[in-house]
Amino acid sequence: MLARWMALPLAGILLLLWRPAEAATWSGQYVRQLPDTAFASVETAPDGTKVRHLPHHDADRKLDLPHLCSALGRLHQVKWVDPANAEAAQRHLQDHLAALGRNPCQPGPRSPR
Numbered sequence: 545m546l547a548r549w550m551a552l553p554l555a556g557i558l559l560l561l562w563r564p565a566e567a568a569t570w571s572g573q574y575v576r577q578l579p580d581t582a583f584a585s586v587e588t589a590p591d592g593t594k595v596r597h598l599p600h601h602d603a604d605r606k607l608d609l610p611h612l613c614s615a616l617g618r619l620h621q622v623k624w625v626d627p628a629n630a631e632a633a634q635r636h637l638q639d640h641l642a643a644l645g646r647n648p649c650q651p652g653p654r655s656p657r
């Protein structure tokens with residue numbers, strides 16, 4: 545157990561070391577290879593093409609926090625085939641945040657820039 549006198553400085557050090565997750569770059573090829581389940585929404589265009597939006601799970605289906613935050617920030621930029629899908633996609637992303645019990649997308653005590 546930590547001595548009380550150590551807890552506060554230790555918390556301060558951890559705060560200094562902690563940075564909001566920065567988005568690792570996913571190449572276009574990497575994103576194309578992701579399964580549909582990696583995306584917040586998968587639509588079908590009138591010509592039958594599949595249109596996938598807002599990838600936020602990696603190839604191992606693990607939630608990727610930087611891409612989750614990015615997806616939430618880009619929701620309004622998506623060109624939806626059916627705008628009704630925007631709400632479901634937002635709900636999907638918000639459910640991840642709720643499951644985390646915290647919002648990793650909020651700027652931390654120390655901004656990366």
Ligand SMILES: [Zn+2]
Nearest residue numbers: 600601636640
């Ligand atoms: Zn998801």
